[in-house]
Amino acid sequence: MIQLDGIHLRYPSPHGAVDALRGVDLQVGVGQVFGVIGRSGAGKSSLIRTINLLNRPTQGRVCVDGRDLTALSPSELRSARHGMGMIFQHFNLLSSRTVFENVALPLQLVHERPALIKARVDELLDLVGLAALRDRYPAQISGGQKQRVGIARALASRPTVLLSDEATSALDPETTRSILALLRQINRDFGLTIVLITHQMQVIKQVADRVAVLDAGRIVEEGPVIDVFTQPRHETTRSLVDEILPQELPASVIARIRALMAASTGHSNRLLRLAFAGSGSDQPLLSDVVRRFGLDLNIVHGQVDEIQGQPFGSLAVHLQGASEGLTAAVAHLRSAGVLVQEVAHV
Numbered sequence: 001m002i003q004l005d006g007i008h009l010r011y012p013s014p015h016g017a018v019d020a021l022r023g024v025d026l027q028v029g030v031g032q033v034f035g036v037i038g039r040s041g042a043g044k045s046s047l048i049r050t051i052n053l054l055n056r057p058t059q060g061r062v063c064v065d066g067r068d069l070t071a072l073s074p075s076e077l078r079s080a081r082h083g084m085g086m087i088f089q090h091f092n093l094l095s096s097r098t099v100f101e102n103v104a105l106p107l108q109l110v111h112e113r114p115a116l117i118k119a120r121v122d123e124l125l126d127l128v129g130l131a132a133l134r135d136r137y138p139a140q141i142s143g144g145q146k147q148r149v150g151i152a153r154a155l156a157s158r159p160t161v162l163l164s165d166e167a168t169s170a171l172d173p174e175t176t177r178s179i180l181a182l183l184r185q186i187n188r189d190f191g192l193t194i195v196l197i198t199h200q201m202q203v204i205k206q207v208a209d210r211v212a213v214l215d216a217g218r219i220v221e222e223g224p225v226i227d228v229f230t231q232p233r234h235e236t237t238r239s240l241v242d243e244i245l246p247q248e249l250p251a252s253v254i255a256r257i258r259a260l261m262a263a264s265t266g267h268s269n270r271l272l273r274l275a276f277a278g279s280g281s282d283q284p285l286l287s288d289v290v291r292r293f294g295l296d297l298n299i300v301h302g303q304v305d306e307i308q309g310q311p312f313g314s315l316a317v318h319l320q321g322a323s324e325g326l327t328a329a330v331a332h333l334r335s336a337g338v339l340v341q342e343v344a345h346v
Contacts, residue, residue: 002028002051002161002195007060009046009217020046021057022217028195028210033187035208035225036197037240043217044197048163051195052084053077064161082110085154089166091146093138099149100125100134106156124152128182144175151182162186164196168203180207201244205229205307213237226307230275230314231339245303245314249273249343253301257318260298268323271300272330275339277312285336286317289329295321316343 009021020043028034038044049055050062053069062069069080093102100121107117125131128148138146147167154162164183168176184207187194198204204211204225212222213236220234229245232238242248261269290297297319304313319326333340 001030001063001065002026002034002193003061003063004047004050005061005063007047007050007062008058009043009050009055010058020217021050024060024214024217024219026212026219026222028193030193031187031191032209033184033194033196033207035204035211036195036214037199037201037204037211038197038214038236039199039240042214044199044214045165046217047214048165048195048197051161051163052081052086082157083159084161084163085157085159086163086165087147087150087154087167089169091138091143091150093146093149093153095138098135098137099130099141102138102149103152103156106153110157120156121152124155127155127186128152142175143171144179147171147175147179148182151179151186155186160193162192162194164194166197166199169198169200173202176203177206183207201240205244205305207308213240226277226310226312229307230277230312245305245312249301249316253316257300260318264320267296267320268326270319270326270330271343272317272319273341273343274315274317274333275313275341276315276337277307277310283336285333285338289332292332293321293325293329295319295325295329 004024004026007021007024008019011018011020024047036044036047046055050057051064053062057070064080064084067080069077072080094105097105103121103124104117107120122131125134128151130145130148130152133141133145138149150167168179171179180203183194183196186192196203196208208225210223211225211228212219213228213234214220215234215236221228221232221237228237229241232241257271286297289295297317300316300318302313302315304311306312319329330340
């Protein structure tokens with residue numbers, strides 16, 4: 001397990017001290033894929049580099065697998081870092097070394113026997129799909145292949161923790177998906193704990209179990225990915241989620257619903273935003289409320305997607321009918337686990 005307690009990190013600068021992290025508390029469970037997301041300058045890279053003490057916190061405690069890293073001697077810390085692999089945004093490969101030699105480097109630095117190095121590197125190149133490229137140099141392979149080399153190198157010393165510092169932000173969308181799928185496979189096959197930072201909600205959606213939202217050096221929201229996507233509480237989170245699941249209705253939809261409401265006579269109207277997730281989303285709830293409460297229902301806007309096989313989505317629905325039926329329908333939807341919000345500005 002990874003535990004950060006009261007982490008502060010202050011950098012000196014020509015214009016005075018900069019507080020990159022401000023009282024961060026965080027727990028990452030064994031075997032989790034944990035995402036940290038935030039805009040540029042939020043402190044994401046500072047945070048992930050604090051976990052292995054490449055950035056030593058100004059204040060606070062970093063514990064990994066029950067050891068307080070901040071209390072270790074330099075030699076003890078070097079030993080502890082062997083249990084933490086790291087992959088980087090810009091790959092950080094040595095241009096003068098082949099693919100095989102780049103992956104072998106961490107093992108050579110600890111003077112592992114050549115036969116064991118060869119066996120381990122061959123195993124890792126098979127894992128990341130690069131066995132046929134073992135003798136090529138970084139300049140001769142693609143960006144996605146370079147990142148696969150970086151992942152293999154990070155796994156060379158058999159770490160229990162893998163830290164990913166914006167590992168996909170320099171890659172195209174298709175390559176990003178393949179790299180994230182590889183990380184998920186590694187997590188499942190080896191039980192590796194992965195902490196990844198990103199500014200892209202698509203990355204969190206594809207691979208993470210839990211997510212923390214970082215803003216101005218503070219964690220402003222944290223929880224299971226499905227909960228954060230469907231019920232974002234903080235303004236920064238809502239802005240990030242909006243890239244995947246828009247929180248506001250387009251102006252054209254608002255105008256159309258206003259016209260429908262103005263034209264209706266003798267009925268009450270509600271415009272509702274319904275957020276749902278999990279197995280309950282497979283139930284025919286909308287047709288049920290129409291039949292049960294005698295309502296007219298029109299889906300006016302929406303999006304349905306999946307997070308790692310678990311359905312989630314958001315629908316805007318216009319309901320017409322008797323006032324008591326509308327009230328009962330809202331209560332019924334909420335009792336079924338649907339988050340119901342009335343769009344009050346229509």
